[in-house]
Amino acid sequence: MQQIYLDNSSTTRVCPEAADAVLKAMTETFGNPSSLHALGFAAQQALTTARAQVAAALSAKPEEITFTSGGTESNNLAVFGAAEARRKRGSRIVTTAMEHPSVLLPMQELEKQGFEVVYLKPDQTGNISTQQLFEAVNQDTILVSMMAVNNEVGSILPIDDARAAIDRAKAPALLHVDAVQAFGKLNLRPGRRGVDLMTVSSHKIHGPKGAGALFVRKGVHIAARTFGGGQERNLRPGTEAMPALCGFGAACAALPDTEAELQAIARLNRCLREKLAALPEVMVNSGDDALPYVLNLSAGRVKAQTMLNFLSTRGIYVSSGSACAKGARSHVLTALGLPHERIDTALRVSFCRYNTEEDCAAFAQVLQEGLRTLQKAD
Missing domain, CATH: 3.90.1150.10 (Aspartate Aminotransferase, domain 1)
Structure with missing residues (x-):
């Protein structure tokens, strides 16, 4: 059949390049990247390579890449981390009514904590207008979170207009973009477009499941959600999932x-x-x-x-x-x-x-x- x-x-x-990288990480460079011996150093080098490969796919710096378990964790870290870091500067958050649940459900939780969340409504083809953004973003806005491409209908959202709305209002807002469906399909270049936080995922680009990343623009601070051994610059601690991350990096390097x-x-x-x-x-x-x-x-x-x-x-x-x-x-x-x-x-x-x-x-x-x-x- x-x-x-x-x-x-x-x-x-999963593409062949990613599968090969996963196998190598499991059978050759299988040490803990934090271990101070030869296998640990080899694993650390493999992690450094993977980070550089993901960064290159985003036209970003390696130090701007925080590895996570995938899009859902990255979105939660971005939304909650940004809200907590900026809560003394305002209480308004702007998003859309058609975001992924890993953004919408955190938004609902933030509403329970006293934040005002504005949900922009799309038109019948899934588009959000510039006017909607300019009307919603004000001086009290601390976060704008918007997907780059909608996962169900494919509409492309105006993230450049979101940046313009923040700048026009002189808002203290961070701009978070869920780019899970756009990564590898559009030239994103978050740092050059005024994006502060961007979510990407491995298994949407022919990499393994269980790996993702959050781009955090240099100089931007968000609050950590978990605490532990200090990995990922204390923003996402825990022993790194090396096979998945190496596969993620290889999938990025293999993007056409x-x-x-x-x-x-x-x-x-x-x-x-x-x-x-x-x-x-x-x-x-x-x-x-x-x-x-x-x-x-x-x-x-x-x-x-x-x-x-x-x-x-x-x-x-x-x-x-x-x-x-x-x-x-x-x-x-x-x-x-x-x-x-x-x-x-x-x-x-x-x-x-x-x-x-x-x-x-x-x-x-x-x-x-x-x-x-x-x-x-x-």
């Missing part, structure tokens, strides 16, 4: 040219959109200006989980939204104001460099079969 994987926004297949890959993925996106246009029951929820790696669609009257099961039995793997939602109704599509019937039938197709136009054709064909079979059964 064919196996066509189109769920790359949830996780990606960003612009060339973006053009290739855009061709896949156009190919699939053309095939979906021939299916009158299908409605595309992603905007024309969304990052082409993600295409969200609603499939007739068939519930998302039912269609997912149908596709899966035929070797085609997509999702109904964020993997972290575990089947719950999408808060992102709800924030976009889509009707419940479109939300409940929504699927997310997400591409990577290993996908082909043949994958798009196979998905569209089986989706059509599913609509014909399942709507008739309904």
Whole structure:
């Protein structure tokens, strides 16, 4: 049976370079980087290399990279750490209503602690306007947290406008960007764009799970959330997960040219959109200006989980939204104001460099079969 994987926004297949680095870290440079012997020094050197590889992918300095266990931990560290560090300078935080749960749930906790959180509402294609940002950010704002690319519909958010809004208001705010879905797909360069904190993750770029990083711009201070042995400059202490981090670094080093890959993925996106246009029951929820790696669609009257099961039995793997939602109704599509019937039938197709136009054709064909079979059964 064919196996066509189109769920790359949830996780990606580990690339050979990353797998090799993981194996080497487990079997050769397996010492503790804090140990003062030859194996410890070798491990420390491997960690230094991995940090430099991640930094290079962000056009950042190695000392600006704090390793974590992944995007969720990085987002929590950024949001809580920034709020605690700046709480004496204001109480307003600005974010959007379609952030990942690892940002939204910390925001809800900060509201319980007395912070005022403003949730900007996107339009029907997932865009946030400059005007919304300029109206929301004031002199009392201490944090603006906004994803670079939405994980469900692929909309690209205006992080440069967020920086401009902070500067215009003369706010003491730090700018945090959750770039988990943008990393490796767009040229981010956080330090050059006035971004103070940026979250990235390994398993979205063909690296192993269990590794991520938080970019902390030089000179920026945030409060630590955990305390221990002093690793990661006391911001994230604990023995480093060396195999995963070495794999993360190798995946960063193996990233292809960003612009060339973006053009290739855009061709896949156009190919699939053309095939979906021939299916009158299908409605595309992603905007024309969304990052082409993600295409969200609603499939007739068939519930998302039912269609997912149908596709899966035929070797085609997509999702109904964020993997972290575990089947719950999408808060992102709800924030976009889509009707419940479109939300409940929504699927997310997400591409990577290993996908082909043949994958798009196979998905569209089986989706059509599913609509014909399942709507008739309904």
